[in-house]
Amino acid sequence: MITPGTQTRRGLFVTHRQNERLLFEIPRRELGKDMYLIGRYAAAPAANPNLPGGGFGAYGGDQFGEQSLRFDRQGNRVIVRSPQYDISADTSLSVYAAVRASNYAPIIAVLNVEAFGPDSAPVVDVTRLFTTAVPEIAAIRGTIDPQRSYVERVAAFPNNVEIEATQTGIPAATPGLGGGGGGGAAAGAARPAQSVLAHWSLVKLPENPMLPRRFDERVGYFSDQTVDFGSNEPRSVRKRFITRYRLECSDRREGDLCYPKQPITYYVDPATPEWLKRWVKAGIEEWQPAFEAAGFKNGIVAGEVPANDPDWSPEDVRHTMIRWLPSTTENAVGPNVHDPRTGEILNGSVRMFHNVMNLNRSWYFTQAAAIDPRARKLPMPDTLSGRLLQFVVAHEIGHTLGLQHDQIGSSTYHPDSVRSKTWVAKMGHSPSIMDYSRYNYVAQPEDSIPLQYIIPRVGPYDHFAIMWGYKPIPGATTTEAERPTLNRWARMQDTIPWYRFSANNEFGGFGTLSEAVGDADPVKSTTLGYKNLRRVMGYLADATRLPLEDNSDLRELYNRTVNQWATEAGHVATMIGGGTVQYKVGEQPGAVYAPLPRARQAEAMRFLNESVFRTPTYLIDPAIGARIEANGMITRVNGAQSRVLNAVLDDQRLNRLLEQEALNDARAYSLASMLDDLRRGVWAEAYGGAPNADAYRRELQSDMLSSIDRKLNPPPTPAGGQQQPNFPGFTPPAPLSDDAKSHLRGTLVTLRSDLQRAIPRTSDRPTRLHFQGAAERIARILDPKG
């Protein structure tokens, strides 16, 4: 059976390559064991960046599949199953039989035993698992041509087997998308074949599973879960545990710290542009102090890719690599692969899209050019671009360590703090690199913040979170036994607000939005941000002027600047109907959700009326407009303003205002007061002596009518129902309440009579025509059939 010329490798399985065939000899001790198969492209045709949707595609290292596997022998056959872990019970309990009977693992393949090795290890031919369209395994979803698909390589290690095969096939049509993989073929047209070099890591899940650490919503970890039917409680119990690496102390110590038995090792992709490698490495090492907070010396290290080891592969599940992808996408991601039974992270996979550097450039210019002269001339110096990249790398590493976005982080810092040199040196301008806090746009030039503190760093929250998730708890041998200590640690949040966590505040996102700095007081931070944006407008033309280049940099950064302005306004808008959140357990008294007081909500509305809905003339630079476009200024400014207006009129916000009023009565900012304030602000000209609304104001005022029209007279849903396919478990938000609609109608009725009163004293012709048109339009909105 195993003939001369066969290449044999020994490891988890004994692998044999015999011409085109790949055989696994499965030692008896590995039968019935929990294994995991991770499929990634070693090489693939990425999407054409010039096509819509061409950003995310299939790059080397992208994962195409993840599958639990078990090899069972049944007579002369080996059954390949995919066990599931969604429901569980202790195997010693009688209910385990019920759980097992309801958890019958799907069969991926049935393989005939071709021979038996020593110790009656079955030998099976697995070639077709990797060269045909086995849906659970294949790298191409669609048809696969076995004539053009073949095994390339196999390597066996003690706990894993690595397989590589070229697969060629025709991907199934994916509706609605031009398609990656060099695609873009229209539906119905003949689709071209694609080839990929697919890599599978088959790894045995630890036979000594890691002690799962119980998930707690107060600390921002990703989690996995199982429903336990073996609990003593008279109900099923959902058990969530965090995803984290296994980190255990060795005997070697240094002071209070221990060296880990096995440090968490990240590799810098050798394909990274040379000048950036040291910054990627710095992004890895930036996490070391966080692991010191968890008691580990060198808990995380940068590893060296061996130069001459043909079996070393970046797709191997044992290797966590920061991959560099030749993509125009302005983003980066940090997924991980973990043991579904315990949450133990087996592999992190940071994926850096090349053009994330352009996003950094835009952010840094709009947010920091006011305080950092290096940003005032493109291209920015390499040391700055590299440092900005380090920030992104460190953020993504945080995800692969198990951390979610700590979006609430920046709202635990006051704008006065982030202007203080001593504060930012010690605390950063946001407590967490996992926040979407970006660069310090609140600090003013006169604050003289040292330049290295404008960029987010691994901060106090990150140290706290890594401590909470990774610090060993001596004496606790079960997940339950860890709970008192974990609770004690989490309760540090009672006195240290920046240890609190929330990814998404249900109060309309208050405190948990993107690109916010110092948003403990958004009115103040945005006021300061706007002072800086005036300065940035002054730097735009010089920064982007390159003697031999066209004006596209000017156009891009101008639009980015206007977007930044709207983003900062949006932080203020979340105060209306907003509130704070601090997750608590039973022993912690007080509210989890607390609405903002009336005065703060009204203050936010006032700010929006004065500083956002009033035409921001400092953003309108006719000279820039004349360099970049024939027309578009009104659209640009109006787009930014109406983004904020629509945020104020968000259905959920209006519903929430009604509820805050119902629950808190006189202490709440009522929906009626808010709409009155908004009407008087947006339509301020109609309430003045000689109404004169400029073109931007007229456009914004019309937008307010359009927005209310859509709410009162929503367009009919097309027949057949163009229903959004919702993610399983996703509950769509409640629709705008009838009560809120009545309030909106009332606003229009009042506005119409106010306009009719204003028209006779309006001598400015465009304003008068606009008021007349608006009054007629309101009549149609209120009575569309009339």
Added chain:
Amino acid sequence: MKRAAPVLAALVLGACARPATTPATNAPTPSRGPAGAAAAQGTGAPGDTTQRTRARTRG
């Protein structure tokens, strides 16, 4: 098929990336590319993250 939650683990969700690469829906990005699974790292609208965390399924 088990999936990590790369959508939640991105530097930007929604608005900041280029419109062409950011379908702003509450649904996960449809598959694309050779097998498409990797496309799940497409970005989504901000605000839907909680639902997604809770909706993580296996099977």
